[in-house]
Amino acid sequence: MIKYRTTMWEGIPDPKIMEFQYEKETDKSIWTKDGSVFRKESARHRFHNSWEEAHEYILNLANDRVTFSILRLERATSLLGNIKGLKKEE
Numbered sequence: 001m002i003k004y005r006t007t008m009w010e011g012i013p014d015p016k017i018m019e020f021q022y023e024k025e026t027d028k029s030i031w032t033k034d035g036s037v038f039r040k041e042s043a044r045h046r047f048h049n050s051w052e053e054a055h056e057y058i059l060n061l062a063n064d065r066v067t068f069s070i071l072r073l074e075r076a077t078s079l080l081g082n083i084k085g086l087k088k089e090e
Contacts, residue, residue: 003030003047004054008061015062017054020047 001022008015024031030038030047040047048054 001025003049004051005045005047006054006058007045008058009044015058017051017058019051 003020003022003025005018005020006015007018020030021032022030023033025040028040030040032038038045038047046054046057048057
């Protein structure tokens with residue numbers, strides 16, 4: 001059986017979608033033919049039923065990062081303006 005494993009987190013510049021062969025599955029885990037067990041979701045990876053589902057997942061993560069970065073930039077720009085506008089008290 002096949003699932004698609006996404007790998008994407010802050011420290012990795014190159015997100016991946018990898019085809020993953022597995023033997024058995026429960027709600028929370030996946031077993032490979034050699035007996036290795038993987039959690040379906042962790043901080044570094046997640047398993048999906050199709051490549052399209054996996055792609056949508058990492059695309060949404062990337063969009064969220066961009067949105068968060070824009071908000072941080074807006075806050076930093078506002079702070080910079082406030083600092084530039086400071087006047088020495090007499």
